[in-house]
Amino acid sequence: MKAARLDALRALFTRHQIEAMLVAQPHNVGYLSGFTGTFGQLLITRDAAYLVTDFRYTEQAAAQASLFQVLHQNPQGMVHSLHELLLRHGVRRVGFEGNFLAHDTFRTYGQVLDGAIELVPASNLVEKLRTVKDEDEIARMRQAAALADRAFAQILGSIRPGVSERQVALELEYLMKQAGASAVSFDIIVASGARSALPHGVASEKQIAKGDLVTLDFGCIVQEYCSDMTRTVVVGEPSEEQRRIYGIVFEAQARGVAAARAGLTGREADAVCRDYISTQGYGDKFGHSTGHGVGRYIHEGPALSLRGEEMLAAGMVVTIEPGIYLPGWGGVRIEDMVLITETGCEPLSRSPKHLIVL
Numbered sequence: 001m002k003a004a005r006l007d008a009l010r011a012l013f014t015r016h017q018i019e020a021m022l023v024a025q026p027h028n029v030g031y032l033s034g035f036t037g038t039f040g041q042l043l044i045t046r047d048a049a050y051l052v053t054d055f056r057y058t059e060q061a062a063a064q065a066s067l068f069q070v071l072h073q074n075p076q077g078m079v080h081s082l083h084e085l086l087l088r089h090g091v092r093r094v095g096f097e098g099n100f101l102a103h104d105t106f107r108t109y110g111q112v113l114d115g116a117i118e119l120v121p122a123s124n125l126v127e128k129l130r131t132v133k134d135e136d137e138i139a140r141m142r143q144a145a146a147l148a149d150r151a152f153a154q155i156l157g158s159i160r161p162g163v164s165e166r167q168v169a170l171e172l173e174y175l176m177k178q179a180g181a182s183a184v185s186f187d188i189i190v191a192s193g194a195r196s197a198l199p200h201g202v203a204s205e206k207q208i209a210k211g212d213l214v215t216l217d218f219g220c221i222v223q224e225y226c227s228d229m230t231r232t233v234v235v236g237e238p239s240e241e242q243r244r245i246y247g248i249v250f251e252a253q254a255r256g257v258a259a260a261r262a263g264l265t266g267r268e269a270d271a272v273c274r275d276y277i278s279t280q281g282y283g284d285k286f287g288h289s290t291g292h293g294v295g296r297y298i299h300e301g302p303a304l305s306l307r308g309e310e311m312l313a314a315g316m317v318v319t320i321e322p323g324i325y326l327p328g329w330g331g332v333r334i335e336d337m338v339l340i341t342e343t344g345c346e347p348l349s350r351s352p353k354h355l356i357v358l
């Protein structure tokens with residue numbers, strides 16, 4: 001695992017006035033250590049790094065977390081084990097994930113540390129680091145996006161009247177896993193006809209019918225990293241209105257991709273898509289944010305939304321996914337996952353974006 005990730009975390013210690021950091025959130029544990037087991041916590045001090053787990057994971061942890069000293073938790077449990085390590089290193093102030101640690105565990109720490117060591121809330125430290133991807137992470141995400149692209153090209157042949165949304169979703173999942181994905185990055189959305197007006201319409205038993213718009217929002221996981229893409233297709237000759245709404249979303253999405261670059265805030269990137277849709281008269285029919293970061297988890301920072309304060313930076317991987325949803329009629333969304341660069345962005349999703357008529 002990359003020493004650079006540990007160095008980057010340690011570089012934040014001074015600003016947060018901590019001498020060490022406890023990390024328990026599984027994606028953060030995986031990011032810093034490489035360990036993918038389901039039971040393990042990290043303690044990172046200025047000059048040491050520990051992974052505390054139990055006997056089930058000893059071998060796996062030693063193989064995956066080469067920069068960490070792997071220890072078994074002692075019989076009294078995880079908190080006592082970490083307490084011992086904190087004492088050994090003379091730590092007086094230790095950061096913890098305020099956005100993750102359960103209240104019960106926090107109280108247990110309070111009792112065990114007994115005021116001698118101060119627990120300092122340090123939320124989102126690792127999450128912030130995770131927003132900017134390194135070469136290794138980008139390579140994995142490129143592969144996850146490519147698998148989704150390939151599955152999309154293959155699934156088109158199966159979308160026809162009489163086939164249920166669930167069948168399409170199952171086949172998509174099969175195609176991605178067969179090609180090497182370890183899992184889907186979230187429950188696949190297949191929303192057809194009037195259901196396509198539901199931005200999060202997880203595949204149902206509804207059968208696809210002639211004239212339906214069909215929104216497919218899906219992605220897969222390759223070596224712990226997610227992909228995320230959406231395409232909307234139409235079954236049978238599209239109506240005037242379907243073409244028109246599709247054209248507006250297509251243009252909004254293209255403008256978003258053209259504008260995205262390092263230095264823009266999430267709010268500014270969001271505005272590019274939102275303002276265009278508003279000028280076309282559908283601003284109130286675009287009720288979600290324009291995009292989000294993607295990585296080990298499907299929804300990470302930064303947010304491309306009305307409240308997106310964070311600035312886009314080179315190496316971030318985000319989605320650009322405007323949509324228009326008309327209740328009772330249907331909806332259109334187009335989503336690419338893109339890599340932000342200094343001068344623009346590089347789409348990692350490469351499936352065609354013109355209206356595909358099946």
Ligand code: ZN
Pocket residue numbers: 217218228229230335
């Ligand atoms: Zn998506």
Ligand code: ZN
Pocket residue numbers: 228229292319321335
């Ligand atoms: Zn998305």
